[in-house]
Amino acid sequence: MTKIVEHEEDEVFDIELEESILKKNEDFAKKNSELFKTNNIKTIDIMGSIGSGKTSLIEAMVKRLKEKHQIAVLNGDLTTTIDSDRVAKHGVDVIQINTGKECHLDANLISKALEDMELDQLDLIIIENVGNLICPGEFRLGAEQRLVVISVTEGPYMVLKHPFIFMEANVVVINKLDLAEAMNVEFEKLKADVMSINPKAEVIGTSCRNDKGIIYVIGALNLN
Amino acid sequence: MTLAAYMHELSMVSNIIDIAIHEAKKRNATSVIEVNLVVGKYSMLGLEQLCYCYDLLIKDTLLKTSKLNIKHEDGKIHCDKCKYKGPIPLKEEPEYHIIFPTLVCPKCGNPAEIISGRDCYIKSLKVKT
Numbered sequence: 001m002t003k004i005v006e007h008e009e010d011e012v013f014d015i016e017l018e019e020s021i022l023k024k025n026e027d028f029a030k031k032n033s034e035l036f037k038t039n040n041i042k043t044i045d046i047m048g049s050i051g052s053g054k055t056s057l058i059e060a061m062v063k064r065l066k067e068k069h070q071i072a073v074l075n076g077d078l079t080t081t082i083d084s085d086r087v088a089k090h091g092v093d094v095i096q097i098n099t100g101k102e103c104h105l106d107a108n109l110i111s112k113a114l115e116d117m118e119l120d121q122l123d124l125i126i127i128e129n130v131g132n133l134i135c136p137g138e139f140r141l142g143a144e145q146r147l148v149v150i151s152v153t154e155g156p157y158m159v160l161k162h163p164f165i166f167m168e169a170n171v172v173v174i175n176k177l178d179l180a181e182a183m184n185v186e187f188e189k190l191k192a193d194v195m196s197i198n199p200k201a202e203v204i205g206t207s208c209r210n211d212k213g214i215i216y217v218i219g220a221l222n223l224n
Numbered sequence: 225m226t227l228a229a230y231m232h233e234l235s236m237v238s239n240i241i242d243i244a245i246h247e248a249k250k251r252n253a254t255s256v257i258e259v260n261l262v263v264g265k266y267s268m269l270g271l272e273q274l275c276y277c278y279d280l281l282i283k284d285t286l287l288k289t290s291k292l293n294i295k296h297e298d299g300k301i302h303c304d305k306c307k308y309k310g311p312i313p314l315k316e317e318p319e320y321h322i323i324f325p326t327l328v329c330p331k332c333g334n335p336a337e338i339i340s341g342r343d344c345y346i347k348s349l350k351v352k353t
Contacts, residue, residue: 011353012257015247020345021239022267103232135232138268138342160317163324164268167338196315198327200335 025139028107032114032142039119043127044221045141047165048149049158050131053175055083056208057149057217058126062090064214065223069124074113076105076130083128093117104135107142124223133158137165145221151176152185159193166197171204171220178207233273236344237281244349248286253351256287260348264341266299266312266325299341303329312341 020026036043048054055075062071072093075084084096095113097105110127127143129136133150140146148169150158153176159166166172172194174187191203202220206213218224240259248256263269271294278292299312308331315326329336 013251013253013351013353015251015349015351017243017247017346017348019243020343021236021243022344024239102235134268138232157320157322160320160322160324163326164266167266167325167327193317196326196328197324198335200327 022138025107028111029140029142032107032110033144034142035114035119036125036142036144039122041119041122041125042221042223043125043141043143043145045127045129045136045143045146046149047129047133047136047146047169048131048173049133049151049154052131052149052151052154053173053206053208054128054131054149055086057173057175057206057214058087058128059090060206060208060211060214061126061218061223062087062092064218065124066090066092069223070122071124071126072117072122074105074110074125074127076109076128078102078130093122099130103130103132104139105129105141106139110141133162133165137168145170147171147173147217147221149173149175150190152180152183152187152190155183156185156189159190159197163197166194166201169198169201171217172198172201173213173217174203174205175208177205177212178210233269234277234281236269237274237277240278240346241281241285241287243346244290245286247349248351251351251353253286253353255352256290256349257352258291258293258348258350259287259346260293260295260350261344262295262297262347263344264297264299266338266341267344269344271296295347297341297343299325300339301327301329301336302339303332303334303336305329305334306332308332308336309339312338 073087074095076097081096084094088094146169187205194203204216301312302309312325313330316323327336
C-alpha cells in the first residue's frame with residue numbers, strides 16, 4: 001500500500017538558522033578595520049566609566065602627539081559637543097558622534113563618520129566611546145587597540161564588578177592617582193584585579209590633571 | 225521601568241525580530257511559533273531584559289503569538305601556550321566575596337583567549353504556513 005503524505009493547511013516548519021545577531025556589527029567593524037589598514041591609520045577605542053577621565057586622557061595624549069601624528073578624534077556621547085569642543089581646542093580634527101539614546105558606539109556609526117573624513121591625511125584616530133563599562137565591550141568598532149579608563153574616585157570595586165570589559169582591553173588606565181590617598185583606594189590592588197582577569201593587559205596609573213603617566217600610556221599603545 | 229534603561233537589549237531584540245520576519249516571509253509563513261535563541265554567558269545581554277523587550281516588540285507582527293526560548297551558553301577559553309581548551313575559569317575574591325571570570329589559563333597560568341560564549345544568535349525558528 002502506498003502511503004500518501006499530503007500538504008496540511010497549518011504546516012509547521014523548523015528553520016535552522018545559526019544567524020548571529022552581532023554579525024551586522026562585526027561586519028561593519030571588519031570593514032572599518034580594513035579601511036584603517038589600507039590607509040595606514042592606527043586606531044584606539046577608548047572606553048571607560050562616566051567621569052573617569054577619558055576626554056582628559058585624550059587631551060593629554062593629543063597635546064604630546066599632535067606634532068608627530070596627523071590625528072582625528074571621534075567623540076561619542078548621547079548628546080552635546082562638550083567633549084569634542086574640549087579636544088578641538090588642541091587643533092586636531094574632531095567629530096562628535098551623538099548616539100541619542102544608545103549607550104555605546106557601534107561600528108556602523110564609526111563607518112558613517114569615516115565617510116566624511118579625509119583618511120589619506122591621517123595616521124592616528126582616537127575614538128572616545130560613550131561613558132559606560134558594560135555595552136561598549138560588546139560592540140567592536142574595528143579599532144586596532146582597545147583601552148579602558150577607570151579612576152580611583154569610583155572606588156575599589158570597579159574592576160571586579162565589570163570583568164567583561166577588562167577582558168576586551170589591551171591597555172587599562174587607572175586615572176586620578178593624585179586622589180588615591182584621599183579616596184583610600186590602592187592603585188596596586190586595582191592593577192592586581194585587572195591582571196587577575198586579563199593577564200595580557202598593560203595597566204598604567206595616570207593623573208591626567210597633572211599630566212602624569214601619559215608617556216607610559218603612549219608607550220603602551222606603541223605611539224612613540 | 226522605562227525603555228531607555230534597556231536600549232542595548234532593545235536594539236538586539238529588534239534585530240532578532242527583523243531576521244525572524246525576513247525568514248518567515250521567505251517561506252510564506254503566516255506566523256512564527258518559536259524563536260530559539262542562544263545567548264553567551266559572556267555577552268553583555270541580560271536574559272530578563274531580552275524577554276521584556278521581546279514581549280514589547282512582537283506586538284502586531286508575525287511573531288505576536290510566538291515563544292522566545294533562550295539557551296544560555298557557557299564560555300570557553302583556549303590557551304595558545306599549553307593548548308588547554310575548556311570552560312572559562314572563575315576566581316573568588318575573598319575580601320569582597322565576588323566571583324569573577326578570568327583569562328588566566330588554569331593549567332599553565334598564561335593568558336588565554338575566549339573562544340566561545342560572547343555571541344548571541346538565532347539557532348532556529350518554528351513557523352506556520
